[in-house]
Amino acid sequence: MFIAIAIILAIVSIAGAIMAIHHKKLSVAIIASGLVSLTASVMFLLLAAPDVALTEASIGSGLTTIIFFYALNKIRNNHD
Amino acid sequence: MEYIILISGFLLVLIGLWGILSQKNLIKIILGFTVFNTGINIVMVTVGYVKGKTAPILDVISPEEALTSIVDPVPQALVLTAIVIGLGVTALMLVYALKLYQDKKTLDINNFKDLKW
């Protein structure tokens, strides 16, 4: 059971990482990197590390994505 | 299970390194850094995993039971620190990228040649 979940998580996280590096639209790439952090958080839960999972879900997946979007928004505002 | 997670952590590190080295856009390079960071954290927590044991939160004080029932707490404490510092470093990199954009009006790394000689 855990092995099936781990395989699915591995596939999703690697696909998300490739998308974060290679997608043309920056906003999609940022969301994909948030997805990588979220799957990593579930992996930490499977590895019996609930403290790290909580930290990764709140900081790595939540705040980092938002800071990226604020920076992107500011760059677009300066553009025009 | 831990082998699959370990391999996916290694692959995330490789993909992040590829992104850092091959991309031209500054934002993409910073995204590569965050992917790299996540992969390293996964590898470190996996090294501290002990097969079939539970999280390091105890019910009662009994040294023998604790020794046989929990995973290694030291890498977890280390990774906790690393994630928080990763956020600070990412925010700092983004702010510098923003400042560079305001100066040069471009995010392409090939246009920053001020230190090239």
Added chain:
Amino acid sequence: MIKKLLIVGLLAGVAFMFYGLLISYNGTETLTGLGSYYAQNGAREVGAANLVSSIVVTYRGLDTLGEVTILFLAAAIIGFVLKLKKDEVLEARPVRETSELLTSASQVIVPVIFLVGVYIFINGHLTPGGGFQGGAVIASGVLLMLLANPTMHISHNIVATIESISGIAFVAIGILGIVLAGGFLDNRLLPLGEFGTLLSAGAIPLIYIFIGLKVGAELSNIIGTISYNQNEKPN
């Protein structure tokens, strides 16, 4: 082309190193030296149910102090880099109206988010969680307030006051540990109490409250600084 080949060669080298690590990794069955010491003596010496908390706050408390300092430095440098020049005036760009749903919901949800954050960092020695996670939850509450009202300005004085007071209190508890107990950041300056209750583990809940407030203030400061300059006029 040559550059791509070089990159692929470097990646192959790193992958070879990882392959060596992978075949030497064989899912261990027992704890190693330091981990088994913490597992055997952690509960008795520190009195916290969550061993990760006892390592982060007590055994490796000095590292946590350094980590909070690094976060403070990052926030300070971000504020310094994004500072406006003297002659640069903020031009009030017309901000798009936020939806009624977001503004009404944020008034209901934001106090609950703050409460959850405080719960997470007060119970850090019993359940998963602690100062850093609680601080991040508080910062996301501030973020929701910012999303609902983009023109809101986070008062710099309040943030700076909370941050300095909690930082000074954190170091003061550490120095009290030298005077009253075994060493810097020793948590036994308060009685250890009954194992597994809220008022146990000596000074760990107190230290985590200050860490949580400090981290929450620092992360809110970073978010506020980056979003405040949204209205800067294009030069």
